[in-house]
Amino acid sequence: MDIAVETRNITKRFEKGRVVALDNVSIYVKKGEIFTLLGPSGSGKSTLLRIIDGLEEPDSGDVFIDGKCVTHVPAHKRDVCMVFQRLALFPHKNVFENVAFGLKMHKIDKNEIKKRVEETLWKVELNPEIYALRFPHQLSGGEMQRVALARALVLRPAVILFDEPLSSLDKRLRDKMRVELKQILKRFNLTAIYVTHDQEEAFVLSDRMAIINKGKILQEGTPRELYEKPQSSFIANFLGDTNIFKGVIKQMKGNLVIIELQDGICITANYTETPPISRDVLVSLKAEKIVLSDRPLFENHLEATVKEAIFVGEKIIYVVELNKELTLKVIEKNFGKTWRKGDRVLVNWLPDDIILIPE
Amino acid sequence: MGKTIAKSSIFLNFACVLISAFILIPVVIIFLTSLDPAKYIRFPPSGFSLLWYEYFFSNKVWQNGLLNSVYVAVLNTIISVPCGILAAYAYRKYTFKLKNIFNTIMIIPYVTPSLLVGIALLMAFGRTILRGTYFIVAIAHALWSTSFIYILMQAALSNYDFTYEEAAKDLGANLFQMFSEVTLPLLKSAFIAAILFAFISSFGEVTMAIFLVTSKTVTLPVLLWTSLKYELHPVATVASVICIIFAIVIFMLITKFFGTGMLSKIGM
Numbered sequence A: 001m002d003i004a005v006e007t008r009n010i011t012k013r014f015e016k017g018r019v020v021a022l023d024n025v026s027i028y029v030k031k032g033e034i035f036t037l038l039g040p041s042g043s044g045k046s047t048l049l050r051i052i053d054g055l056e057e058p059d060s061g062d063v064f065i066d067g068k069c070v071t072h073v074p075a076h077k078r079d080v081c082m083v084f085q086r087l088a089l090f091p092h093k094n095v096f097e098n099v100a101f102g103l104k105m106h107k108i109d110k111n112e113i114k115k116r117v118e119e120t121l122w123k124v125e126l127n128p129e130i131y132a133l134r135f136p137h138q139l140s141g142g143e144m145q146r147v148a149l150a151r152a153l154v155l156r157p158a159v160i161l162f163d164e165p166l167s168s169l170d171k172r173l174r175d176k177m178r179v180e181l182k183q184i185l186k187r188f189n190l191t192a193i194y195v196t197h198d199q200e201e202a203f204v205l206s207d208r209m210a211i212i213n214k215g216k217i218l219q220e221g222t223p224r225e226l227y228e229k230p231q232s233s234f235i236a237n238f239l240g241d242t243n244i245f246k247g248v249i250k251q252m253k254g255n256l257v258i259i260e261l262q263d264g265i266c267i268t269a270n271y272t273e274t275p276p277i278s279r280d281v282l283v284s285l286k287a288e289k290i291v292l293s294d295r296p297l298f299e300n301h302l303e304a305t306v307k308e309a310i311f312v313g314e315k316i317i318y319v320v321e322l323n324k325e326l327t328l329k330v331i332e333k334n335f336g337k338t339w340r341k342g343d344r345v346l347v348n349w350l351p352d353d354i355i356l357i358p359e
Numbered sequence B: 001m002g003k004t005i006a007k008s009s010i011f012l013n014f015a016c017v018l019i020s021a022f023i024l025i026p027v028v029i030i031f032l033t034s035l036d037p038a039k040y041i042r043f044p045p046s047g048f049s050l051l052w053y054e055y056f057f058s059n060k061v062w063q064n065g066l067l068n069s070v071y072v073a074v075l076n077t078i079i080s081v082p083c084g085i086l087a088a089y090a091y092r093k094y095t096f097k098l099k100n101i102f103n104t105i106m107i108i109p110y111v112t113p114s115l116l117v118g119i120a121l122l123m124a125f126g127r128t129i130l131r132g133t134y135f136i137v138a139i140a141h142a143l144w145s146t147s148f149i150y151i152l153m154q155a156a157l158s159n160y161d162f163t164y165e166e167a168a169k170d171l172g173a174n175l176f177q178m179f180s181e182v183t184l185p186l187l188k189s190a191f192i193a194a195i196l197f198a199f200i201s202s203f204g205e206v207t208m209a210i211f212l213v214t215s216k217t218v219t220l221p222v223l224l225w226t227s228l229k230y231e232l233h234p235v236a237t238v239a240s241v242i243c244i245i246f247a248i249v250i251f252m253l254i255t256k257f258f259g260t261g262m263l264s265k266i267g268m
Helices: A045-053 A095-105 A110-123 A141-153 A171-187 A199-205 A223-228 A233-238 B002-034 B051-058 B060-093 B099-111 B114-125 B134-157 B163-170 B175-203 B220-230 B235-265
Strands: A003-014 A019-030 A034-038 A060-065 A080-083 A159-163 A192-196 A208-213 A216-221 A242-253 A256-262 A265-270 A280-286 A291-293 A300-311 A315-323 A326-333 A344-349 A355-357
Touching: A003 A045, A019 A034, A019 A045, A019 A060, A019 A208, A019 A216, A034 A045, A034 A171, A034 A199, A045 A060, A045 A080, A045 A159, A045 A192, A080 A141, A080 B163, A095 A110, A095 A141, A095 B175, A110 A141, A141 A159, A141 A171, A171 A199, A192 A199, A199 A223, A208 A223, A208 A233, A216 A223, A216 A233, A233 A242, A233 A280, A233 A355, A242 A326, A256 A280, A265 A300, A291 A326, A315 A344, B002 B235, B051 B060, B051 B235, B060 B099, B060 B134, B060 B175, B060 B220, B060 B235, B099 B134, B114 B134, B134 B175, B163 B175, B175 B235, B220 B235
Parallel strands: A034 A192, A034 A208, A080 A159, A159 A192
Antiparallel strands: A003 A019, A003 A060, A208 A216, A242 A256, A242 A280, A256 A265, A280 A355, A291 A344, A300 A315, A300 A344, A315 A326
């Protein structure tokens, strides 16, 4: 396994040590991999990116790029490039000059610069004949993104860092750009670290991802692993629409656990790996894993009343009430039978979809 | 609707003309008086001639005064522009200890009466080798000027995104390349405005200079002041016109490079 970037025990404090931005953070990114750091704003994800880029120095810990320790190497001598949140295309330089900037700084021969810039503009699907002489203010949001990407790509860095570059675009364009971005990165087998607070963006782009909160890496793995097997209520809550309950284990037989949520209301769950240690557990159930029906579909079902039905277009969000204190969020496709406020329904789910959170 | 706008715009034009006329009164009076061939200053003028302009440009004392003013202004610009710009840049870009105190210290010369600065420098350097040199006058001006440029650059830098510099570093630019490729071109107008402000503020300054010059280093405004005080010689009006022209031309250049928007930001 070839490691492109690794951080070891990075710690960084701000404001004279009062604010801990990063707390003992260790991550690694394999060559050719798209690795995403997903976290809420202020979680420290951008700081980690800036430390990898060399724009900030960690208080302790080390950064390795291609196996070499670069902790004290300044930004301009590191083999990494960043696509900034606000893109930071030089407003006084045209597209060609922006993309050529890095090569010019590295004193590359003029003809070679021209060749590589044009080659790179084609890679990001911008025709150099049309775009080379335009200035950033003459470009659309999507075109600016491409130029910013080209400016980093042209240097063929060991890793490209992305600091939420799509966040300024409107939703439709953002959806389109992230798919395109992934295609470009994959086509040229590039290594990337992508920072975002947007779960969907992280899921679309990542081979592997890590969730970061309050300067700590909480869990890392593939998007699917994180979504299906969250190891903390923070992650269970952060990813997707999740119902989380406190419960008490009543009975265990084989792989099945029976958990009482409240007096009388019991559910059955599967556990595959380690059995829960304490009797008090947190139980997570994703909203889209629940099916509403008028007849029992699975073994796990409970009676409920529809409190709210919110039409969103392709899906319908229901809030159903099991009893006065226990409500569930349910997401169903806008297909087949739909329900209205006040309807009596059965809520069904598979025992596999109940996740016990070890905490 | 359209009619109301047209009416009020006529009124507005009228008001503008009136206010401009009021503001121009002293300039016009001095300009007309400078063209009067009479041997003493009076208004309205009795004739038209360039007599006193000829006198001004052929008289050694006044010529010297003009040159001295230029020397001092250039020297002041060389000292105060880098100091003011670098101080403002550091303040905006970095976090450091006692930053607020630094900021206050930088602004003190701007709010101190220049009379006091002149007297203080005279007392400090009056008996040293620096007495009566261009350098000591320029230093006095640079105190005020650095402070002013610091404030001016704060305004310019508030619109400046330091991410451009980070992007340059990220792409492999060293400090010098970053400055010449990104910082300088992006802040060019502000730098030019700072230079022009430094020059003109020093060129027309009299309150500090009057304490610090000797007959050899006397500047144009000081000469003008003494001439008006002791002889009321008509050539003083010519000197005034020259000062005014310098100021107007430079201010026009400043608005061209800096834009009026930025000037309103610093309360000009």
